[in-house]
Amino acid sequence: xxxxxxxxxxxxxxxxxxxxxxxxxxxxxxxxxxxxxxxxxxxxxxxxxxxxxxxxxxxxxxxxxxxxxxxxxxxxxxxxxxxxxxxxxxxxxxxxxxxxxxxxxxxxxxxxxxxxxxxxxxxxxxxxxxxxxxxxxxxxxxxxxxxxxxxxxxxxxxxxxxxxxxxxxxxxxxxxxxxxxxxxxxxxxxxxxxxxxxxxxxxxxxxxxxxxxxxxxxxxxxxxxxxxxxxxxxxxxxxxxxxxxxxxxxxxxxxxxxxxxxxxxxxxxxxxxxxxxxxxxxxxxxxxxxxxxxxxxxxxxxxxxxxxxxxxxxxxxxxxxxxxxxxxxxxxxxxxxxxxxxxxxxxxxxxxxxxxxxxxxxxxxxxxxxxxxxxxxxxxxxxxxxxxxxxxxxxxxxxxxxxxxxxxxxxxxxxxxxxxxxxxxxxxxxxxxxxxxxxxxxxxxxxxxxxxxxxxxxxxxxxxxxxxxxxxxxxxxx
Numbered sequence: 434x435x436x437x438x439x440x441x442x443x444x445x446x447x448x449x450x451x452x453x454x455x456x457x458x459x460x461x462x463x464x465x466x467x468x469x470x471x472x473x474x475x476x477x478x479x480x481x482x483x484x485x486x487x488x489x490x491x492x493x494x495x496x497x498x499x500x501x502x503x504x505x506x507x508x509x510x511x512x513x514x515x516x517x518x519x520x521x522x523x524x525x526x527x528x529x530x531x532x533x534x535x536x537x538x539x540x541x542x543x544x545x546x547x548x549x550x551x552x553x554x555x556x557x558x559x560x561x562x563x564x565x566x567x568x569x570x571x572x573x574x575x576x577x578x579x580x581x582x583x584x585x586x587x588x589x590x591x592x593x594x595x596x597x598x599x600x601x602x603x604x605x606x607x608x609x610x611x612x613x614x615x616x617x618x619x620x621x622x623x624x625x626x627x628x629x630x631x632x633x634x635x636x637x638x639x640x641x642x643x644x645x646x647x648x649x650x651x652x653x654x655x656x657x658x659x660x661x662x663x664x665x666x667x668x669x670x671x672x673x674x675x676x677x678x679x680x681x682x683x684x685x686x687x688x689x690x691x692x693x694x695x696x697x698x699x700x701x702x703x704x705x706x707x708x709x710x711x712x713x714x715x716x717x718x719x720x721x722x723x724x725x726x727x728x729x730x731x732x733x734x735x736x737x738x739x740x741x742x743x744x745x746x747x748x749x750x751x752x753x754x755x756x757x758x759x760x761x762x763x764x765x766x767x768x769x770x771x772x773x774x775x776x777x778x779x780x781x782x783x784x785x786x787x788x789x790x791x792x793x794x795x796x797x798x799x800x801x802x803x804x805x806x807x808x809x810x811x812x813x814x815x816x817x818x819x820x821x822x823x824x825x826x827x828x829x830x831x832x833x834x835x836x837x838x839x840x841x842x843x844x845x846x847x848x849x850x851x852x853x854x855x856x857x858x859x860x861x862x863x864x865x866x867x868x869x870x871x872x873x874x875x876x877x878x879x880x881x882x883x884x885x886x887x888x889x890x891x892x893x894x895x896x897x898x899x900x901x902x903x904x905x906x907x908x909x910x911x
Contacts, residue, residue, distance in 0.1 A: 637678030681850030683881025711835030
């Protein structure tokens with residue numbers, strides 16, 4: 434670096450490429466140019482178009498299969514595989530404790546279509562489905578080492594869940610799969626020497642399902658845990674630990690890499706033009722500040738009290754979803770809800786009488802998981818939960834579709850990274866949501882992180898750099 438006013442070399446600072454950030458093995462393993470991937474956003478928000486746009490630039494992303502019907506997921510598999518025969522791409526597998534049949538159907542789809550990389554998210558514990566996917570892809574390698582053909586990227590936010598993916602598959606589930614004839618004795622034996630995941634993503638304060646953990650505390654803890662497990666099992670290939678949640682700027686990306694992340698994952702900021710988010714949603718997100726987010730009940734684990742982070746600016750979904758959860762907690766059935774409260778629900782939230790909503794709910798779940806309806810018809814509390822999930826589930830679909838008349842009910846997954854991104858790009862071409870493309874966002878975050886890395890090297894050597902020269906501003910690629 435040269436001080437042009439003095440025309441004197443102050444200190445040599447070597448160039449750095451964005452491809453040098455993170456763990457090189459991540460790039461080789463997933464056939465990508467950066468240690469970066471765009472995480473899944475459920476209900477197809479991370480759409481086929483989105484995954485393909487990034488894949489063509491050799492950037493990994495995960496299709497948002499969570500919440501979608503198997504037929505819809507299968508269509509996406511065919512489209513993406515035909516367009517990106519060499520990848521890179523991944524498909525999300527979301528834990529569905531209330532719909533285990535659906536989770537297993539999605540696993541079967543991935544195996545049938547040879548989907549080789551799955552992003553496992555929202556898991557509270559290992560299930561037969563995720564173990565089946567992983568272990569059925571194990572085979573002996575030419576050097577007597579286990580060959581892993583079905584790759585797993587696990588998104589976690591708790592040590593007790595992380596350790597399950599860092600360790601080999603549980604013996605009890607392996608035994609069950611063996612008895613069912615789903616895996617071979619050889620695969621069960623190989624499973625004892627392989628971790629359940631190749632990559633573990635530490636998900637801090639993010640949009641959607643989140644425990645709101647700070648990355649600066651969570652990431653080091655999981656790195657230490659990984660080292661403890663590695664010392665015990667001595668895997669040939671060490672499990673990589675990545676960072677997600679709150680990453681929407683070059684500064685945040687660089688911080689994650691410096692803390693030891695093998696790769697970074699973005700989420701909220703990817704609700705861009707190629708995503709499944711509607712124009713109305715994208716415009717709302719482009720105005721969001723870091724404080725414009727709030728936790729609300731999650732539709733997929735409503736009865737368990739699970740929560741997710743969503744946008745509160747421009748929508749009443751968080752308040753209405755919380756109202757439904759409060760009513761669920763305080764009443765044993767729909768009939769127990771006071772008449773005035775029920776009238777408000779029907780007029781303001783459901784815009785129909787609850788019995789009609791129940792009939793629609795039955796029709797939906799009879800196609801998706803009939804067992805849920807059979808259990809609910811004999812349990813008024815479960816029936817109420819399914820009716821309330823009608824609203825929580827459709828509110829996301831309305832947001833994606835841009836359904837007119839339902840704007841105030843849009844469920845928009847969003848974390849504080851969105852506000853930070855908006856602050857960063859203000860005044861640049863990316864301020865306009867119509868200019869926000871997935872590959873551009875990835876390129877600028879990674880290039881900016883490399884640029885800032887060199888700036889920090891200069892500062893550590895005592896070189897004073899004007900603030901205007903120390904900030905990375907995204908410009909249009911020529």
